[in-house]
């Protein structure tokens with residue numbers, strides 16, 4: 001199994017480490033030809049303005065959309081969620097990949113100093129709470145019919161979702177030791 005990790009900016013090395021710990025191969029993606037033979041794609045956390053700009057610059061937008069259409073699983077964390085969303089509410093309109101039928105709002109929890117960790121109930125990962133790390137993360141404001149909410153904050157705000165083989169989280173599993181979310185992603189392959 002070979003997982004392509006979009007390595008334009010952000011927490012891609014941390015995703016590489018998480019996937020390698022689970023015994024799968026990784027390839028860092030910066031150019032379209034590097035997508036050859038990849039079984040799954042991860043879009044890391046970082047800055048969605050930068051990542052969307054560089055995806056466009058390096059000609060990755062169309063190839064990535066095609067892979068999602070073929071049923072290749074995707075995992076997007078934080079900025080990666082924004083890149084996968086159908087649309088982005090205020091404060092900035094971004095040209096995303098439009099892979100998932102979700103509308104997100106960027107920086108919904110405030111600035112970097114307002115980062116927080118919260119134990120999350122994510123039923124698909126089992127009964128043990130998952131350590132959710134939020135760093136200027138987005139929230140999901142609206143979802144289409146085919147989208148399953150995987151987790152919510154205590155106030156009901158959706159912060160993780162799945163649509164078929166596409167998964168997006170507002171938080172950063174790649175920055176934690178808990179590998180269950182990456183394992184769940186790998187289970188969608190094949």
Ligand code: GLN
Nearest residue numbers: 045046047048078079136
């Ligand atoms: N605030 C960033 C954005 O809008 C996301 C932050 C993150 O990925 N930790 O892209």
